[in-house]
Amino acid sequence: MSLVERIRPELRALSPYSAAEQVDDTIRLNANESPFTAPTDHFRRPLNRYPKVRPDTIAERLALRFNCSTDELLVTRGSSEAIDLLFRAFCTAGKNNVLISPPTFSMYAHYARIQNAAVRAVPLTADFKLDLHATRSALDEDTSLVFVCSPNNPTGTSAEPEEIEELLVAAGPKTAVVVDEAYIEFSEHPSFTTRIREFPNLIVLRTLSKALGFAGARCGAAIAAPDVIRVLNAIQAPYAVATPVVEAVEDALSEASLAACDANVKALVEERERVRRELAELRFVNRIWPSDANFLLVEFDDVDTIMGLTRESGILLRFFGGDLANCIRISIGSVDENEKMLRALRTLEKHS
Numbered sequence: 481m482s483l484v485e486r487i488r489p490e491l492r493a494l495s496p497y498s499a500a501e502q503v504d505d506t507i508r509l510n511a512n513e514s515p516f517t518a519p520t521d522h523f524r525r526p527l528n529r530y531p532k533v534r535p536d537t538i539a540e541r542l543a544l545r546f547n548c549s550t551d552e553l554l555v556t557r558g559s560s561e562a563i564d565l566l567f568r569a570f571c572t573a574g575k576n577n578v579l580i581s582p583p584t585f586s587m588y589a590h591y592a593r594i595q596n597a598a599v600r601a602v603p604l605t606a607d608f609k610l611d612l613h614a615t616r617s618a619l620d621e622d623t624s625l626v627f628v629c630s631p632n633n634p635t636g637t638s639a640e641p642e643e644i645e646e647l648l649v650a651a652g653p654k655t656a657v658v659v660d661e662a663y664i665e666f667s668e669h670p671s672f673t674t675r676i677r678e679f680p681n682l683i684v685l686r687t688l689s690k691a692l693g694f695a696g697a698r699c700g701a702a703i704a705a706p707d708v709i710r711v712l713n714a715i716q717a718p719y720a721v722a723t724p725v726v727e728a729v730e731d732a733l734s735e736a737s738l739a740a741c742d743a744n745v746k747a748l749v750e751e752r753e754r755v756r757r758e759l760a761e762l763r764f765v766n767r768i769w770p771s772d773a774n775f776l777l778v779e780f781d782d783v784d785t786i787m788g789l790t791r792e793s794g795i796l797l798r799f800f801g802g803d804l805a806n807c808i809r810i811s812i813g814s815v816d817e818n819e820k821m822l823r824a825l826r827t828l829e830k831h832s
């Protein structure tokens with residue numbers, strides 16, 4: 481019994497798009513491309529030609545970074561696209577259900593709705609930990625995906641590696657545990673990308689949008705067993721990653737650029753803890769959650785006043801409402817940006 485059997489039967493044998501052959505140093509009259517390059521074309525590869533059907537140079541560099549092999553990885557347009565592909569592959573509309581642990585990233589429920597998959601919400605505990613017992617009880621024959629966002633957006637809290645391991649075992653071979661590691665670089669916890677062979681029902685999502693500062697490039701990856709990656713690859717649009725993105729990401733994944741990113745992550749984590757200390761000084765701050773990410777979730781006395789005041793100062797924060805009615809998520813910006821935010825909040829301290 482393998483996880484791929486959970487993929488919609490009509491998709492399991494789907495072949496990837498059969499693209500026109502691309503061979504270097506040949507006259508390419510096989511893909512209806514233009515022979516003319518645009519005057520604005522300043523890329524390493526000419527834009528009148530299609531990109532590679534799959535960006536192998538990026539796949540190789542990401543596989544190296546994530547310690548997996550290229551057949552265990554699919555380069556996606558942000559991890560958002562990977563989430564969408566997973567729902568399409570693993571959820572037969574009206575039949576399968578997925579488990580999520582709110583408060584969590586809203587796009588899981590969004591893509592579930594698009595695919596008409598039932599969402600079973602197993603809330604995090606009061607201190608935002610996974611409720612393993614309740615999650616286990618919510619699993620059934622038709623559960624195809626269990627999402628574990630760690631570090632979790634918007635709480636910033638992480639699941640313990642042992643809890644994820646326990647969930648992988650409890651889920652069984654035909655239910656995928658999807659570990660979304662969008663913020664893992666800001667955390668001390670180990671990544672699960674190296675555990676794919678140990679747990680055949682594990683799927684890990686990574687992105688270049690956060691620690692690498694590449695949200696505008698739209699690049700991420702799904703890491704899973706090769707037979708699962710093969711089907712996700714067949715579902716994904718051909719030529720999904722555009723030439724300008726391929727080249728930008730190749731540069732972003734150079735050794736020098738990655739070293740600079742590591743330094744930025746370290747600085748951001750220090751800055752997160754400095755901002756935490758400063759916020760903790762304010763009388764109207766009730767609670768600041770521990771964070772393994774590039775943001776803090778803060779509970780205030782009066783969120784409306786805080787949201788209004790910061791907006792008036794040209795600073796945007798994120799309010800979610802619902803089960804986070806008194807909380808605001810504050811992304812950690814540059815020292816200057818964070819200082820402006822703190823200064824705006826301190827004016828309230830003077831008036832209260």
Ligand code: PMP
Binds near residue numbers: 557585632688
């Ligand atoms: N997962 C989580 C937990 C996120 O917070 C986000 C973006 N906010 C994503 C995935 C998607 O990011 P992207 O598509 O840019 O990789």
